[in-house]
Amino acid sequence: MSYVALKMLFGDRAKYLMLLCGLTFCVMLIVQQGSIFWGLMIWSQSGISNLNAPIWVTDPNISQVAEVKPIASTTVERVRSVPGVEWAVPLYRGVGRARLANGEYHQITLMGLDASTLIGRPGHMQEGRIEDLRTPDAVVVDQWAVERMGGPEAIKVGTIFEINDKKARVVGIAHVQKDFQNIPSVYATFERATTYAPPERRLLSYVLAKARDNEPVEAVTRRIAEQTGLGAFTQEEFGWKTILWVLKNTGIGINFGTTILLGFIVGMAIAGQTFYLFTVENLKQFGALKAMGASTFALARMIILQAFTVGLIGFGVGIGLATLFGTLAASRGQLPFSETWPLLWLVFGSLLAICIFSATISIIKLAKLEPAIVFR
Amino acid sequence: MELDTHTAEASVEGAPKGPPPAVMVRGVIKSFGTGDTKVTVLKGIDLDVRMGELLLLVGESGGGKTTLLSVIAGILDIDEGQLDVLGVPLPHLPGGKKTKFRGQTMGFIFQQFNLLPTLTAVENVAVPLLIHGTPKKEALHRARTMLETVGLGDRTEFVPAKLSGGQQQRVAIARALVSEPRLLICDEPTAALDGENGQKIMAILRDVGRSPERAVIVVTHDSRIFRFGDRIAELTDGRIVSVRGVPKTPPGELTGPTVGGGAPSASTESPS
Numbered sequence: 001m002s003y004v005a006l007k008m009l010f011g012d013r014a015k016y017l018m019l020l021c022g023l024t025f026c027v028m029l030i031v032q033q034g035s036i037f038w039g040l041m042i043w044s045q046s047g048i049s050n051l052n053a054p055i056w057v058t059d060p061n062i063s064q065v066a067e068v069k070p071i072a073s074t075t076v077e078r079v080r081s082v083p084g085v086e087w088a089v090p091l092y093r094g095v096g097r098a099r100l101a102n103g104e105y106h107q108i109t110l111m112g113l114d115a116s117t118l119i120g121r122p123g124h125m126q127e128g129r130i131e132d133l134r135t136p137d138a139v140v141v142d143q144w145a146v147e148r149m150g151g152p153e154a155i156k157v158g159t160i161f162e163i164n165d166k167k168a169r170v171v172g173i174a175h176v177q178k179d180f181q182n183i184p185s186v187y188a189t190f191e192r193a194t195t196y197a198p199p200e201r202r203l204l205s206y207v208l209a210k211a212r213d214n215e216p217v218e219a220v221t222r223r224i225a226e227q228t229g230l231g232a233f234t235q236e237e238f239g240w241k242t243i244l245w246v247l248k249n250t251g252i253g254i255n256f257g258t259t260i261l262l263g264f265i266v267g268m269a270i271a272g273q274t275f276y277l278f279t280v281e282n283l284k285q286f287g288a289l290k291a292m293g294a295s296t297f298a299l300a301r302m303i304i305l306q307a308f309t310v311g312l313i314g315f316g317v318g319i320g321l322a323t324l325f326g327t328l329a330a331s332r333g334q335l336p337f338s339e340t341w342p343l344l345w346l347v348f349g350s351l352l353a354i355c356i357f358s359a360t361i362s363i364i365k366l367a368k369l370e371p372a373i374v375f376r
Numbered sequence: 377m378e379l380d381t382h383t384a385e386a387s388v389e390g391a392p393k394g395p396p397p398a399v400m401v402r403g404v405i406k407s408f409g410t411g412d413t414k415v416t417v418l419k420g421i422d423l424d425v426r427m428g429e430l431l432l433l434v435g436e437s438g439g440g441k442t443t444l445l446s447v448i449a450g451i452l453d454i455d456e457g458q459l460d461v462l463g464v465p466l467p468h469l470p471g472g473k474k475t476k477f478r479g480q481t482m483g484f485i486f487q488q489f490n491l492l493p494t495l496t497a498v499e500n501v502a503v504p505l506l507i508h509g510t511p512k513k514e515a516l517h518r519a520r521t522m523l524e525t526v527g528l529g530d531r532t533e534f535v536p537a538k539l540s541g542g543q544q545q546r547v548a549i550a551r552a553l554v555s556e557p558r559l560l561i562c563d564e565p566t567a568a569l570d571g572e573n574g575q576k577i578m579a580i581l582r583d584v585g586r587s588p589e590r591a592v593i594v595v596t597h598d599s600r601i602f603r604f605g606d607r608i609a610e611l612t613d614g615r616i617v618s619v620r621g622v623p624k625t626p627p628g629e630l631t632g633p634t635v636g637g638g639a640p641s642a643s644t645e646s647p648s
């Protein structure tokens with residue numbers, strides 16, 4: 001009977017294609033929007049992931065990485081003295097104003113790294129050496145700075161510009177994950193960064209730390225928080241904190257959530273409706289099968305086979321199209337796009353739900369079907 | 377087992393009364409609805425259908441012919457009365473067994489053919505076999521043989537839409553007969569066809585469908601096909617008012633087109 005079921009499905013080309021389109025569209029929409037959403041979330045914490053430090057220490061009331069709440073400069077020593085801490089270094093993070101030779105102004109994020117270790121340094125240098133930060137007036141800019149501030153002609157190794165009216169000399173170009181707010185980053189040593197920064201009582205933004213290899217990171221992080229009275233977070237915790245803040249304080253969560261839900265509902269409606277119609281139009285045929293001795297159970301198996309066959313094909317095609325779109329868009333770095341396994345599982349789950357829903361309403365219809373209708 | 381229908385008649389073979397009826401209906405009452413909207417459609421039906429005969433069931437529209445067929449097929453439950461089909465008291469079978477019994481012992485032909493539109497003729501014919509778990513290859517082989525028997529050996533791979541009405545009904549006949557049912561139930565099999573095709577279908581039912589091992593019931597309005605029956609039962613207002621034999625046409629007289637012995641001329645039918 002599987003053979004008969006599949007022939008019924010594929011034989012009605014128009015309806016089969018409509019069903020497939022509905023499911024494909026739904027899968028594509030959810031995958032695409034979900035991937036962009038997740039890409040955005042990754043961008044939102046690039047201020048953390050780009051620095052790649054296991055433990056972040058700062059004001060306990062901090063809500064996300066870009067919100068700087070300076071702490072006392074003695075904190076570095078206090079963190080170092082916590083048992084289980086292997087190292088702890090200062091980090092400056094602040095907003096600065098870059099002025100180029102041509103007179104243009106650009107907002108930048110200024111990062112000050114510990115001069116001796118350069119912990120928090122970009123993972124990959126496109127040009128130049130990060131160690132040159134230790135030379136006078138040296139800064140490293142990221143590739144987004146090059147893009148935003150006038151291209152490789154205006155910003156290259158050797159370019160001199162001003163940060164908050166003080167001289168800066170580009171010694172390298174880093175390659176980092178784009179920032180959510182699309183503000184370019186400029187790296188300097190901690191001391192250098194504090195001279196750029198406006199005079200403030202406190203200039204230490206974060207202390208980056210690492211637990212000893214034999215100590216669990218979480219435990220050491222808790223210990224730092226207890227002994228310093230400050231907020232201490234693992235990289236992952238801080239990342240989630242930032243994501244949750246973004247979700248709560250921007251429309252992103254709602255917007256994408258709505259689109260994804262819409263995709264789900266629309267997909268469910270189209271697929272359910274088409275499939276139901278498909279069944280209803282074949283009702284007499286199903287009735288004839290029933291009259292010929294096919295049990296409701298056998299008919300249900302046919303319906304389920306039909307629903308899941310078209311569902312799986314739609315899943316494949318939808319994911320394929322979304323991935324194609326994502327690779328094209330993400331290859332230019334313009335769109336956040338991160339297709340993850342959890343997302344694909346989520347879509348798979350949604351699709352199963354849609355198929356089960358469609359099959360169920362059809363099966364209910366069939367179960368109620370009097371085979372007597374075949375005589376009418 | 378309990379579905380074995382052969383035992384019931386074996387012992388009385390050759391007895392003066394003849395074999396027991398394939399279908400025995402006694403005092404069957406069937407109504408639809410409840411309360412004020414209750415309509416009693418079958419008001420006490422008594423009817424025997426003999427093994428080996430082709431019984432025509434005729435009568436006014438709305439008289440309850442289709443209802444009676446559904447009852448005999450076990451598709452509708454009766455309110456009162458006795459109903460034995462092939463020696464099995466049908467009302468006492470539980471639902472699932474009834475469906476199985478129906479699939480194993482009965483074939484159906486409907487006014488609207490009810491072929492699966494996306495299946496080819498031979499696949500449609502194979503469906504009843506597939507339902508009962510016959511391997512696909514064997515089912516298709518038997519279906520092809522059956523289609524040849526009804527004169528459609530050259531149309532096996534056509535989908536129903538590419539066949540004329542008469543050809544579709546012949547596919548339906550092949551489908552009804554492929555599992556070799558002992559009871560063949562036909563509700564107005566010629567009503568959707570023109571006169572000539574109707575005659576042809578009846579000839580097939582008489583020549584191929586009728587067999588000593590099978591009872592055939594045909595509901596019809598069409599007096600032109602009465603001569604294909606062995607007996608005619610008339611159902612009026614929920615009761616069988618008469619049952620009469622059909623006089624046999626003397627040999628040599630025109631008995632309508634016959635089938636078998638090569639494909640019948642397809643020239644009289646044009647594919648729609």
Ligand SMILES: Nc1ncnc2c1ncn2[C@@H]1O[C@H](COP(=O)(O)OP(=O)(O)OP(=O)(O)O)[C@@H](O)[C@H]1O
Nearest residue numbers: 408409415417435436437438439440441442443444
């Ligand atoms: N499921 C049902 N519910 C209610 N009433 C029904 C149902 N099925 C049939 N009836 C009624 O039973 C009566 C007999 O119907 P039936 O179809 O058996 O007549 P029929 O003799 O086959 O008529 P026709 O020659 O027009 O096909 C009709 O009045 C019809 O309205």
Ligand SMILES: [Mg+2]
Nearest residue numbers: 441442443563
């Ligand atoms: Mg009728």
